[in-house]
Amino acid sequence: MQHVLVFDVDGTLTASRRPMDGAFAAFFRQLVERYPIYLVTGSDWGKLCEQVPGDIREGVRGVFCCSGNELWHKGVALFSMSHSFPDDLSALALELVNQSRFPLRTGRHVEPRTGSLNVSVVGRNAGLAERRSYVRHDARHHEREAMIAAIEERFPDYEAHRGGEISIDISPRGWNKGRVAKELVSRHPDAQIDFFGDRISDRGNDAPLAQALREMGSHHHVQEVREPAETFAILRSRYPVNVGIQQQAGVA
Ligand SMILES: [Mg+2]
Known part of the structure; x- marks a missing residue:
């Protein structure tokens, strides 16, 4: 085969x-x-x-x-x-970023991509040390899991997954x-x-x-x-x- x-x-x-x-x-x-x-x-x-x-x-x-x-x-x-995400979903994503107790924000926290919305508390501009610091924070507090649950509860037509080390990806359910x-x-x-x-x-x-x-x-x-x-x-x-x-x- x-x-x-x-x-x-x-x-x-x-x-x-x-x-x-x-x-x-x-x-x-x-x-x-x-x-x-x-x-x-x-x-x-x-x-x-x-x-x-x-x-x-x-x-x-x-x-x-x-x-x-x-x-x-x-x-x-x-x-x-491509998919156009509702404004209140992007707003919720930003709210979750702002609510995090992680102290660093490097910029580019909610980024639209083709068919998905990428959300990162530390931000996509994070350098290696900042990424590592966030990875430890997330391992300790399971922050991304909580963000995923919050998003899927408010927007049941969407699904979210942990993407890479520092972000989550939101997409229409099934995408x-x-x-x-x-x-x-x-x-x-x-x-x-x-x-x-x-x-x-x-x-x-x-x-x-x-x-x-x-x-x-x-x-x-x-x-x-x-x-x-x-x-x-x-x-x-x-x-x-x-x-x-x-x-x-x-x-x-
Ligand atoms: Mg991977």
Whole structure:
């Protein structure tokens, strides 16, 4: 059975918002030559370009940006689903940002993207130290979980997920990474889809795609990872790219 490999980006292929590690990228290039590969990121195309080398972006079959609301191939957007969010939803998001007891605000707290609204207490301008500080705050207070609950209670037609390390993504109900599963299966109806993500459990932003794949067939495979190094290690053991003929046996 053909394998189609699908990867979340932040926390799975790269550290959050950081470029891909050089050794991992070198291995990944070989993987791109042997398997149909898709990337699925909450970020937009511009941010993805800062993280993933150009030849890998060109080599993959598609990049789903903005949580699956855009599909890019070789630098061209094939589709884009936009949504206009109600003002009182944006207002609630800003109110939640202002209510947080976390002391730092770096700017860009409520950011519209294609099909989603990205909300971050510390703000998208946060540097590495500020991000880390917020990650500790969130781990201690489960702040993002509380924000998600508050939003979904007031706006039941919308859903929210933790995105990356410091933000949540709000989208119309059903507009999540899960929709990517349908597109993948229609493009590769007979393949086994292997999905790697770092936010599959606890309602993370990879959970809708993982769940959709599980519902579409038990032959699909979902792998939760803790960090890019773990993704790299699993790929090296499961998809040996340098051994020619064993390559197919290695993925059984
Ligand atoms: Mg991730």
